[in-house]
Amino acid sequence: MANILERPLITITNIIWSFNQATQQIQVLLVKRAHDPFKNNWALPETFMRANESADHAALRLIKEKIGLTLAEFHTEQLATFTNQHRTTGERALSLAYMTFLPEMTPLQAGYGALDVRWFAFTPLEAAYQLSNQDCLFQTTTTTADEYYQDLPQTPSDQQLAFDHQWILTVACQRILNKLDYQPNILMILGPSFTLREARTIYAAFRKTSLTAIDNSNFKKTHQHLFLEAGTTSQLRVGRPARLYRLKPQN
Amino acid sequence: MANILERPLITITNIIWSFNQATQQIQVLLVKRAHDPFKNNWALPETFMRANESADHAALRLIKEKIGLTLAEFHTEQLATFTNQHRTTGERALSLAYMTFLPEMTPLQAGYGALDVRWFAFTPLEAAYQLSNQDCLFQTTTTTADEYYQDLPQTPSDQQLAFDHQWILTVACQRILNKLDYQPNILMILGPSFTLREARTIYAAFRKTSLTAIDNSNFKKTHQHLFLEAGTTSQLRVGRPARLYRLKPQN
DNA sequence: TCAAAAGTGTTCGTAGTACACCCATGT
DNA sequence: ACATGGGTGTACTACGAACACTTTTGA
Structure with missing residues (x-):
């Protein structure tokens, strides 16, 4: 029995939001991956869960360790869990996705596993949302979950975020929109x-x-x-x- | 590095709702556990995720296999993921919790891992909700998550559901309440x-x-x-x- | 024909929208 | 002083709550 049980890696994926007071634009943090799979691809910041560590704790550690942020306080909440078999290439990994709302746009410093780390400006389009910096541009999707995973390409591309991160980002935007009128935690990116x-x-x-x-x-x-x-x-x-x-x- | 990574067991926990047309009462399915930990305790139905199986699929398999239900169609949706280290005794296990709304109250048959399986009537109390059958009675909690896990007893008791299932049930009730006015999927328990x-x-x-x-x-x-x-x-x-x-x- | 339950319609109060007007600051 | 943006107030509209009234069935 035990050998057919799955013990997948547990990935913590964190969508980190912030606000640029100068440009009055919402920011999302992306990382350029230092290792395969999806080496050199932009991706949402991730880490693996460790022993004796809760997922919530791992999400916080991710911010401090991998991105070099050292803020005293910030709010993190669970988004959803992504389990589709085709969401990763190679070894299977579940993603426990969290959202963090940073009260200030601190300077960044690429940590372990990241070649680069940048704030991307978040802007709305007619049917989707867009993340952009000087060089790159990523959009959310308008397809359903089933369609998305059906068509998910297994080969890295400069035009796309790693893994199923486009889908995770889409779910995140939808969640924030839904909560605007009763629990607008997103406003925490504006500071205290x-x-x-x-x-x-x-x-x-x-x-x-x-x-x-x-x-x-x-x-x-x-x-x-x-x-x-x-x-x-x-x-x-x-x-x-x-x-x-x-x-x-x-x- | 790899040895400090956690590869916990992945538990799928399914809160199965139904409706008794005769008594006009909402029903929740509980299982009497056949194995330790929490042997002989009532619990929400659970299974472990297997290789080459999505969590969604495991939730469906759980219904068919462990409880003996063979309905053609029913709706399952993700509730949340529970990762607190103290939620299990012994080996660590994450719980991916799902909710299923069965369109009819089919007869039950205890499957593998279950000594017994029963429908419990769901009724409101002043401050909480209650699951009851002839012999047993369980209530949801009114404490916060932090308080709940702080005080979570590690020893089985006839008065309590196994693991952190009381908390999972509480979150489930809250979710259904929140969705009544815009996505009342719970109504699927009433049939087509x-x-x-x-x-x-x-x-x-x-x-x-x-x-x-x-x-x-x-x-x-x-x-x-x-x-x-x-x-x-x-x-x-x-x-x-x-x-x-x-x-x-x-x- | 009466009770029980479903369905329709009316009144009323509250909450959201559109918009006019006043207030405080920098240039 | 005037342009810019923030704040207050008012009229209008829409929607939910309370409740009276009508319709359709079983006993």
């Missing part, structure tokens, strides 16, 4: 406090609309119950200084 | 079609209220967009025959 304008910027991106299309007055009325007032204003731009808010602690 | 009264029975249980407290007229107006009309009436009780509905296919 934020203005309504900054919040609307995030909402606009995931809803594929523009900042100005979200009325500030109405946004306040419909979402204030999710926020707490956090002191008064900070001044960065022209116009009346905005009030600051922070996320209400969950339940 | 259902009356509004039957649907309200399900809603009432998860919302800890009574059937009569949910106004039929208002319920129809607010939830009809999730349903399609499915032919006309069936006749079972006194009063005007009800129309039948079925769940709208997702997206």
